[in-house]
Amino acid sequence: MRNTVEVRKLTVRYSETVALRDVSVTLEASQFVTVLGPSGCGKTTLLRVLAGFVDYEGHVLIGGEAHDGMPPHKRDIGIVFQDYALFPHMTVAQNIAFGLRMRGWKAAVQKDAVIDVIRMLRLDGLAERYPNELSGGQQQRVALARAIAINPKLLLLDEPLAALDKKLREEMQVELRQLQQRLAITTMFVTHDQEEALALSDKIIVMNHGEVRQLGTPMEVYEHPNDRFVADFIGTSNLLAAQVVGREADTLLCQVANGILVRALGTASIGAEVFFSVRPERLRLARKHDEHAHDNHVPAVVEHITYLGHRSKIRVRISDGSSIEIDQPNNGTFTEDNAWNVGETADMSWEIKNTVIIYK
Amino acid sequence: MRSISPLTKTVGYAVIACLVLPLVVLVGVSLNAGVEQNFPPSGLSLRWYANIFNRDGFLNAIQMTLILAVVSTASSIFASILVALAIVRHRFFGRDLLLTAVLSPLVVPQVVVGMAFLVTLSAIGIYKSMIALLLLHSVITLPFAARVMVGSLMGARVSLEEAARSLGAPQWKAFILITLPLIRPGIAAAAVFAFVTSFENFTATQFLVWDRTTLPVEIYTYVQTESDPTGAAMSSAIVLTVCAVVLVLSRVLGLEMLTKR
Numbered sequence: 001m002r003n004t005v006e007v008r009k010l011t012v013r014y015s016e017t018v019a020l021r022d023v024s025v026t027l028e029a030s031q032f033v034t035v036l037g038p039s040g041c042g043k044t045t046l047l048r049v050l051a052g053f054v055d056y057e058g059h060v061l062i063g064g065e066a067h068d069g070m071p072p073h074k075r076d077i078g079i080v081f082q083d084y085a086l087f088p089h090m091t092v093a094q095n096i097a098f099g100l101r102m103r104g105w106k107a108a109v110q111k112d113a114v115i116d117v118i119r120m121l122r123l124d125g126l127a128e129r130y131p132n133e134l135s136g137g138q139q140q141r142v143a144l145a146r147a148i149a150i151n152p153k154l155l156l157l158d159e160p161l162a163a164l165d166k167k168l169r170e171e172m173q174v175e176l177r178q179l180q181q182r183l184a185i186t187t188m189f190v191t192h193d194q195e196e197a198l199a200l201s202d203k204i205i206v207m208n209h210g211e212v213r214q215l216g217t218p219m220e221v222y223e224h225p226n227d228r229f230v231a232d233f234i235g236t237s238n239l240l241a242a243q244v245v246g247r248e249a250d251t252l253l254c255q256v257a258n259g260i261l262v263r264a265l266g267t268a269s270i271g272a273e274v275f276f277s278v279r280p281e282r283l284r285l286a287r288k289h290d291e292h293a294h295d296n297h298v299p300a301v302v303e304h305i306t307y308l309g310h311r312s313k314i315r316v317r318i319s320d321g322s323s324i325e326i327d328q329p330n331n332g333t334f335t336e337d338n339a340w341n342v343g344e345t346a347d348m349s350w351e352i353k354n355t356v357i358i359y360k
Numbered sequence: 361m362r363s364i365s366p367l368t369k370t371v372g373y374a375v376i377a378c379l380v381l382p383l384v385v386l387v388g389v390s391l392n393a394g395v396e397q398n399f400p401p402s403g404l405s406l407r408w409y410a411n412i413f414n415r416d417g418f419l420n421a422i423q424m425t426l427i428l429a430v431v432s433t434a435s436s437i438f439a440s441i442l443v444a445l446a447i448v449r450h451r452f453f454g455r456d457l458l459l460t461a462v463l464s465p466l467v468v469p470q471v472v473v474g475m476a477f478l479v480t481l482s483a484i485g486i487y488k489s490m491i492a493l494l495l496l497h498s499v500i501t502l503p504f505a506a507r508v509m510v511g512s513l514m515g516a517r518v519s520l521e522e523a524a525r526s527l528g529a530p531q532w533k534a535f536i537l538i539t540l541p542l543i544r545p546g547i548a549a550a551a552v553f554a555f556v557t558s559f560e561n562f563t564a565t566q567f568l569v570w571d572r573t574t575l576p577v578e579i580y581t582y583v584q585t586e587s588d589p590t591g592a593a594m595s596s597a598i599v600l601t602v603c604a605v606v607l608v609l610s611r612v613l614g615l616e617m618l619t620k621r
Contacts, residue, residue, distance in 0.1 A: 051526055072525040073534075085523035089541045100529030150527060 003153045003186050005050065010058035010211075012045050019045040020056070021210045027203070030184040032198040033175065037207035038233070039080040043190045046207070047156050049078055050188065064152055073102070076232050077145030078185075080160040084139045086131035091109065092142050093118070093127040101148035113149060120179070121145045126351035137168050144176070155180070155187040161196065173200055194234045205319050206230050208312065228275055228358055237277040238324045239358075245270045251352065258320040264355035275358040280352040282325035285314060285340070289347040296355065300324065300348040314340060316348060323346065383599055390592040397589050408593035415417035418594055421578035427490075428574060429558040432497035433505075436554050437497070437547060444513040459510075463503045473500065474564035482566070488570040496568055500561060501554035508553060512546025513539075552609060556602075 005027035012020040017116060020042045027033045035043040048054045050062075052072035060067045067075060087095050091112050095186060100110045118127055121141045131139055140160060147155060157176075161169045177200055180187050191197055197204050197220040206214045206221055206229075214226040225231035242262065246253035254262045254276060264276055290296060300316035303323065312334070314326040326348070334340060364372075393403025412418050443462050447455060465473055474496070481492045513603050516539045524534035562576040569577050575598070583591040 051522075053522060053525075071530070072522070073528050075526070075532050076528075077526055079523065079526045081519045081523060083517065083519055085517065085519040087538055088526070089522060098524065098529075099527035102533075104523075146527065147522075 003185055004029050004060040004061075005154060005186060005188070006064075007046075007049075008059040008061070010046075010049060010056055012042075012049060012054055012056045022269040023058075023210075025205055025212060025215055027186055027188065030186055031202040032180050032187045033203045033205060034189045034202060035205045035207060036191060036194060036197040036234075038192060041207040042308050043192075043207050044158060045210075046077075047158055047188060047190050050154065051075070051077055051156055060274065076150060076153045077156060078150060078152030078154070078156065079156045080140075080143045080147050082141040082159045082162060084131075086139055086146075088131050088143055089124075091128050091130055092123060092134070095131070095142055096146045096149050098146065099228040101181055103150070117145045117149045120148075136164055137172065140172060144179070148179075148185065152185065157187065157189040159160075159191055160189075162191075162193075169182060169196075173197045176200070189360075198234070204229070204234075206233065208233070216226070220292070224356065225277065225358065231275075231277045231356070231358060236280050236325055236327075238280065238283070238322075239275055239277050240320075240322055241273070241275055244268045244270055244274060246270065249321060252357065256289060256318075256320055256322075260298055260318060260320060262298070262355060263352045264269040264357050265353055267358040268357065268359065272359075277306065277356045278350055278354055280313070282327075283324070283326045283348055283350050285316070285326055286347050286349065287344075292349070294352055295349045296352060297347055297349045300346055301344055302344045302346060304342065305340055312340075316346065318348070365490070369539040386592055386599070388605050389589050390596040392589045394590075397587065397592060408589040409597065411588075411590045412594055412597065415590065416427045416583075417573075417578055417582070418575070418590075421573055421575045424490075425559060425573055425575040426495075428493055429555050429591060431494055432501050433551050433554040435494075435498045436501040436505045437509075438549055439502055440509040441513075441543075441547075443502075444507050447510055448513045449518065460526065462506045465500050466503045469562075470500075470563035474548045474567035478567040490566050493565065493574075496564060497558045497561065500564060501557045504553040504557050505550040508546050508550040509543070512543040512550075515546075516542040534594045548609075 003030070007023060007025050010020055011018065023042075023046065035046055037043045045054060049056050050060060052070060060076075062077075087098065090098070096117055097110045098115045100113055105113070114127070117250070118124060121144060123138065123141055123145060126134065126138060126142075127277040131142065134142065137302050140163075140293055145159065161172050161176075164172060173196065189197075189200060191333050201218055202219055203215060204221050205212055208225075208229050214230045216224075221230060221234055225234065225237070231237040231239060240256050240262075242254035242256045244252050245255045245261075250265055250267070251265050252266050252268055254264055254274065256262060262276065285300070285302075291297075298318050300318050302314060303317050304315040306313040310326045310330050312330065314328055315323055316326060317323050328334070388399045388401050389397045390408055391404050391406070392398055392401040392408065393405035394401075396402070411563060437576075440462075443458065447453070447459055476501075477492070477496050478487070479486050481495070486492050486495075520538050520542070521531075521534045524538045525531060558577060562580065565574050566577055573581065575594070579591050579594050582594075
């Protein structure tokens with residue numbers, strides 16, 4: 001079912017702490033939205049609010065309809081729990097049929113619906129098994145089957161892939177996404193794994209300390225982080241504090257400590273204290289300083305090299321004392337007798353447009 | 361496997377002998393053909409078993425003991441589920457105190473419990489009644505049931521009930537359909553413990569009986585005044601009944617359910 005989800009001014013207090021503070025987000029119909037953040041950021045609380053398990057201040061609208069105060073069993077929301085929460089005393093078929101049984105469906109109709117869902121999730125032949133006779137991946141699919149069998153208004157997934165090994169997790173990511181698109185169910189997926197978030201989502205909600213820090217497409221949150229937390233949490237960022245000291249047209253001139261000057265695109269008044277971030281893969285390291293008008297150049301000393309075959313991670317230090325992470329693809333330039341040595345002085349450069357100014 | 365040292369073996373057999381020999385002697389005495397409590401028995405006979413049925417005291421006591429055991433088991437199972445739910449699923453002020461209070465009959469001497477019930481119930485006018493004994497037995501069986509139930513409920517994850525609720529089951533239905541079946545082995549084990557505790561209680565019960573009494577008290581009273589083997593026959597009958605019940609339960613539930621946790 002295609003439903004929007006609207007959360008307005010949501011606050012959740014536990015006895016001592018505030019789990020969610022003034023959270024307002026909107027999920028468009030049929031979107032796959034990931035809530036991403038470190039543990040304790042409030043992401044699971046947000047999911048539990050939508051499910052109806054938590055008391056809150058504020059408003060929740062699903063499909064335009066207010067759900068405040070509505071008990072969980074009246075919400076028609078499918079949930080896949082982190083531990084799958086399969087009923088151990090029921091078979092796969094009984095687990096999947098549970099929601100339909102609660103809706104008072106006739107046994108024959110239940111059976112047909114269960115067969116459909118079993119086929120959809122490739123669980124054929126497992127209908128009469130008990131959960132403890134299934135592998136982790138199979139349990140995961142049964143949990144998903146049980147949640148979608150009720151044709152939910154909204155599908156909530158609480159780190160459902162966390163317990164699977166890497167290979168299986170990647171397979172399930174693809175399967176999950178395809179299923180979600182086929183059924184067009186509005187889905188909220190909670191994870192602390194930023195790669196998983198980037199890979200799966202239409203939109204990502206980045207949370208920290210009970211607040212929403214950014215809501216955007218995977219590309220937006222990666223390329224244009226709202227704040228230092230987002231820049232740091234998603235991918236690796238080289239973050240430096242700087243002061244705006246000049247402006248030419250749309251280019252800002254920022255001074256890092258120790259006289260290092262960096263140019264960036266953006267608007268800020270002269271004298272403003274800002275942060276900027278450059279992604280490791282956007283940085284280049286060269287022996288010769290070749291001047292280029294669109295580049296920033298900073299001298300650096302090579303401190304540590306991690307050779308990974310297809311790429312190298314190089315840590316350098318610049319004159320203000322900060323260390324900088326560089327991710328260098330192996331394009332054949334720096335191999336064998338030409339490789340970087342620790343202690344070597346180099347010219348670090350990057351395009352001006354790759355300097356991301358962060359105002360707060 | 362390492363072989364067991366002769367010393368360990370000797371001690372082991374000695375312990376088993378200490379446990380079993382008195383019962384063997386008891387059964388032997390109960391089978392006496394004579395009127396004395398002799399061992400080895402002077403002639404074999406079941407006459408003292410038959411004699412149980414001639415003694416109204418025993419018959420009434422059996423009836424009373426069974427009623428007490430069944431009702432107090434039921435009430436302490438019900439109460440222990442509520443207590444376990446509160447302790448396992450909720451965080452509240454006085455949670456530890458509740459657990460300690462519920463388990464306290466385990467550490468308070470039975471004499472004290474019996475005495476306390478006697479003076480309290482006398483003060484409010486409930487004495488020489490079944491209600492007094494039911495209250496006492498519900499209280500002394502509760503800790504056994506509660507201990508098993510707390511452990512059992514800890515094993516039933518909350519997320520299972522939440523999953524059921526999200527699938528359309530109201531909370532009470534989620535509890536009955538999901539959690540209750542999962543803690544059923546715990547309930548069975550708790551019931552056995554509670555039943556036996558009530559059935560065999562002597563010390564505290566003694567304070568509250570009047571001309572109607574329970575089986576352990578009746579047996580004790582009987583051997584104080586009579587010297588024939590009917591008391592031994594009654595006791596042997598209890599031992600044999602308990603053995604039979606445990607055998608049946610272990611077949612039905614699996615013995616590990618009685619010993620687990």
